[in-house]
Amino acid sequence: MKIINDIVDFLYPRVCIVSENNLPEDNSNRFVLDDTLANLEKVTKSQLNELRGKVKSDFAFTLYDFAQKSDFEKIIHHLKYSGMKDLGVFLGQxxxxxxxxxxxxxxxxxDYxxxxxxxxTKxxxxxxxxxxYLVKGMSGQLQIPLQFDYIKRHRYTKSQTKLTLLEREKNMCDAFTLNRNFEVxxxxxxxxxxxxxITTGATVNECIKILREAGVNKIFAVSLAMAE
Incomplete structure (x- = not known):
């Protein structure tokens, strides 16, 4: 088995998705150099409080500051557009x-x-x-069941990247619906x-609205990062 692994590593060396440098054998994961991961910019207490003011959940948390052209932006780009599902599981963990x-x-x-x-369509x-895949990683670590079918996105929405707060809220209005099979x-x-x-909170707030209508008790909104 070791010989096979050595051949695979030779043909397809493990490379950091941020720096493109080879990952050492003792690196804790197969995606990002441990030093790079440790040095990603985390949100400040002020930013976390800002998030909690935007999001209409009982509790809210985010970990990283999403800045343009940052190392973290590279990681998110790979997560969303490079087919790296296992990266999502790792980041969730x-x-x-x-x-x-x-x-x-x-x-x-x-509970979930x-x-x-x-x-x-997306x-x-x-x-x-x-x-x-973030949920899969987090669920396994926290031993909390995951559920993918409670909320459905029934209306296609345009990209929110260049929209104002009000435009984002209008864009997301009634974009989600509750799967009535799971209402009870x-x-x-x-x-x-x-x-x-999470940027303005418009997307998660629409989901929160749906969950409130279903009679959910406590909601904890979590994101990997927060963008300005």
């Missing part, structure tokens, strides 16, 4: 350690983790929903809602 600390402080027991859904274009399951439950990046 990585994020889970920080989320666990938040949960311990909240003293809330969560769910991702912000993509419209089926899933078809991209091949997958990156947030589903959601009542009085505590839910972690996960997205990859």
């Amino acid at each position: 990585h994020l889970a350690g920080y989320v666990k600390l938040e949960i311990d402080e909240q003293k809330v027991s969560y 983790i769910i991702p912000v859904p993509l419209h089926k 899933v078809r274009e991209r091949g997958y929903n990156q947030s589903e 399951e959601l009542k009085d439950k505590n839910i972690i809602l996960l997205d990859d990046v």
Whole structure:
């Protein structure tokens, strides 16, 4: 088996997706150099408070500051557009350690983790929903069941990148719907809602609205990063 692994490593060397340098054998993961991962810019307390002011959940948390042309932007680009599903699982596992600390402080027991859904057209274009793989990684680490079918994105929305806050809110209005087959399951439950990046909060707030209508008790909005 070692010989096979050595041949694979020779033919397809493990390379850091940020620096493009080879990853040492003792690197903790097969995607990003440990030093690079450790030096990614995390959000400040002020930014975290800003997020909590935007998002209409009971609790909110994000880990990284999403800055243009940053190392983290490269990671997100690979996650969304390079077909690196396993990267999503790894990042979900990585994020889970920080989320666990938040949960311990909240003293809330969560029933499910769910991702912000993509419209089926975007899933078809991209091949997958990156947030589903973040959820898979986090679910395994936290031992909280995942669920992909509670919320559906039934209306296709244009890219929000260049939209103002009001335009984003209008763009996302009624973009999601509740899967009525699971409405009873959601009542009085505590839910972690996960997205990859939160900017204005318009997307997660629409999902939160749907969950509130279904009678969910506590909602913890989590993202890997926050963008300005």
